[in-house]
Amino acid sequence: QVQLQESGPGLVEPSQTLSLTCAVSGDSLTTGDYYWTWIRRPPGKGLEWIGYIYYPGSAYYNPSLQSRVAISVDASKNQLSLRLISVTAADTAQYYCAAAPSPGDHFAHWGQGTPVIVSS
Amino acid sequence: SYELTQPQSLSLSPGQTAGITCSGDELADLPVYWYQWKPGQSPLLIIYQGNNRPSGIPERFSGSTSGDTATLTINGIQSMDEAEYHCQAWASGTAVFGGGTKVTVL
Numbered sequence: 001q002v003q004l005q006e007s008g009p010g011l012v013e014p015s016q017t018l019s020l021t022c023a024v025s026g027d028s029l030t031t032g033d034y035y036w037t038w039i040r041r042p043p044g045k046g047l048e049w050i051g052y053i054y055y056p057g058s059a060y061y062n063p064s065l066q067s068r069v070a071i072s073v074d075a076s077k078n079q080l081s082l083r084l085i086s087v088t089a090a091d092t093a094q095y096y097c098a099a100a101p102s103p104g105d106h107f108a109h110w111g112q113g114t115p116v117i118v119s120s
Numbered sequence: 121s122y123e124l125t126q127p128q129s130l131s132l133s134p135g136q137t138a139g140i141t142c143s144g145d146e147l148a149d150l151p152v153y154w155y156q157w158k159p160g161q162s163p164l165l166i167i168y169q170g171n172n173r174p175s176g177i178p179e180r181f182s183g184s185t186s187g188d189t190a191t192l193t194i195n196g197i198q199s200m201d202e203a204e205y206h207c208q209a210w211a212s213g214t215a216v217f218g219g220g221t222k223v224t225v226l
Contacts, residue, residue: 049214103210105151
């Protein structure tokens with residue numbers, strides 16, 4: 001059973017860089033079983049897909065975030081990472097990692113999410 | 121960018137039939153997924169590719185698509201069905217979600 005657990009700083013100052021990690025258990029990020037994904041939900045709004053990575057390194061991002069986001073894999077730790085630069089209050093959200101068997105498919109596994117507040 | 125629109129909320133009594141809509145441009149041409157999301161839990165897939173139910177999902181849940189609208193129907197709704205329901209599709213290589221519909225069973 002694939003399990004995902006996000007972690008992050010909780011609070012980030014405006015214009016700074018947000019870094020989150022997602023620890024994966026029950027599968028290896030390097031086997032190619034899933035497209036490893038980040039999704040977020042701002043307060044009072046719906047889910048927003050951030051992007052995915054397919055090991056060994058093909059990543060695809062939401063065009064609305066493409067200039068500020070990077071998703072990567074640390075194979076040695078079996079961790080997924082998200083980096084979002086130049087954050088603003090609009091980036092305040094609950095952030096989730098998830099896994100889809102392929103693009104066009106559903107998200108079969110989800111983490112519990114980690115909150116991020118952008119504030120000074 | 122592609123958008124999916126859902127009603128914000130729906131209130132029903134036990135035993136009634138719920139119809140939750142999800143609207144998007146030519147949505148019937150896209151594979152649509154529906155998730156049930158309860159507080160403290162991860163989203164649960166209840167309908168895939170428009171009208172298919174994963175194993176273990178009760179038969180009272182069904183899905184359909186036509187034109188610009190996908191509909192999740194819950195027949196004989198029960199108190200345990202109280203949750204948020206989210207539709208999802210892929211458009212131009214990007215996953216898109218609706219805003220979610222909070223279903224209350226009174």
